[in-house]
Amino acid sequence: MSQEIHGTHSDEPDDPAEPAATRRAADEAESSRASRGWWDRNADEYQNDHGGFLGDDRFVWGPEGLDEAEAALLGPAASLKGLDVLEIGAGAAQCSRWLAAQGARPVALDLSHRQLQHALRIGEGIPLVEADAGRLPFRDGSFDLACSAYGAVPFVADPVQVFREVHRVLRPGGRWVFSVTHPIRWAFPDEPGPEGLSVAASYFDRVPYVEQDEQGDAVYVEHHRTLGDRVRDVVAGGFRLVDLVEPEWPAWNNQEWGGWSPLRGNLIPGTAIFVCERDRPSAEGSARTTLGA
Numbered sequence: 001m002s003q004e005i006h007g008t009h010s011d012e013p014d015d016p017a018e019p020a021a022t023r024r025a026a027d028e029a030e031s032s033r034a035s036r037g038w039w040d041r042n043a044d045e046y047q048n049d050h051g052g053f054l055g056d057d058r059f060v061w062g063p064e065g066l067d068e069a070e071a072a073l074l075g076p077a078a079s080l081k082g083l084d085v086l087e088i089g090a091g092a093a094q095c096s097r098w099l100a101a102q103g104a105r106p107v108a109l110d111l112s113h114r115q116l117q118h119a120l121r122i123g124e125g126i127p128l129v130e131a132d133a134g135r136l137p138f139r140d141g142s143f144d145l146a147c148s149a150y151g152a153v154p155f156v157a158d159p160v161q162v163f164r165e166v167h168r169v170l171r172p173g174g175r176w177v178f179s180v181t182h183p184i185r186w187a188f189p190d191e192p193g194p195e196g197l198s199v200a201a202s203y204f205d206r207v208p209y210v211e212q213d214e215q216g217d218a219v220y221v222e223h224h225r226t227l228g229d230r231v232r233d234v235v236a237g238g239f240r241l242v243d244l245v246e247p248e249w250p251a252w253n254n255q256e257w258g259g260w261s262p263l264r265g266n267l268i269p270g271t272a273i274f275v276c277e278r279d280r281p282s283a284e285g286s287a288r289t290t291l292g293a
């Protein structure tokens with residue numbers, strides 16, 4: 001099952017213009033190449049379809065509409081002033097714009113040139129960096145916080161490499177908060193209606209979802225990790241997990257976003273947000289999981 005957060009694919013299953021969907025291995029290089037191409041080709045449609053919901057300068061964690069202004073997962077808004085923040089998989093940098101409005105100093109990083117052009121279209125003033133999350137072009141200890149709303153993590157073959165990179169560029173005590181498709185969704189069809197409520201695949205099957213062209217080259221890749229895998233990846237990346245947030249579907253939100261809908265949102269989780277911390281030196285070397293601490 002794919003869980004396509006972009007939500008821009010044709011609904012026609014036999015559309016000849018659509019690449020063929022399959023399940024097969026896809027390594028880091030192929031996944032990165034596919035993601036760059038896909039987001040460059042589809043950024044316009046993504047921003048056209050979802051830009052209204054995202055707003056120009058809101059920080060939304062996912063299709064449920066949980067807003068950082070209310071959730072304060074990076075810390076109280078008033079505490080963000082003057083902090084260096086890295087946003088990974090920033091798209092059009094809406095989250096960074098909200099962070100800048102709080103007085104933070106965000107840097108918005110994305111693999112896709114076209115997504116970053118949308119950031120410029122919305123407004124100037126946010127530093128933009130075109131790079132892969134697996135190789136961050138920053139010195140060690142450059143940031144106080146790092147965040148990602150569905151950026152990069154669901155699309156990379158080696159999330160631990162991304163987490164190690166984030167750990168490297170964060171200062172001791174820094175937070176790393178990222179949202180991804182809730183892993184349970186992998187077992188269900190990616191449909192917003194009742195057909196999306198019956199288990200159709202194994203939650204434990206980690207074989208990537210790949211769309212490929214006629215030559216067999218991947219043009220879109222999604223990598224599944226179970227909830228336990230994600231926790232182990234966070235710890236392997238050097239972090240302590242301090243919270244795992246599963247936003248509930250709010251009564252005000254009547255919008256569908258791909259397979260995310262009020263119907264499904266009221267029954268099963270759609271987003272998982274991992275709140276992680278890089279320990280200060282005295283505690284490092286004993287990275288541990290403290291869920292709910």
Ligand SMILES: C[S@@+](CC[C@H](N)C(=O)[O-])C[C@H]1O[C@@H](n2cnc3c(N)ncnc32)[C@H](O)[C@@H]1O
Nearest residue numbers: 035039089090091110111112132133149151152
């Ligand atoms: C679902 S969009 C989310 C964008 C934005 N955070 C938002 O909420 O609209 C995923 C973004 O991750 C970016 N991305 C995918 N793989 C990446 C990678 N390996 N490194 C950096 N960015 C990546 C894509 O280019 C895309 O802009």
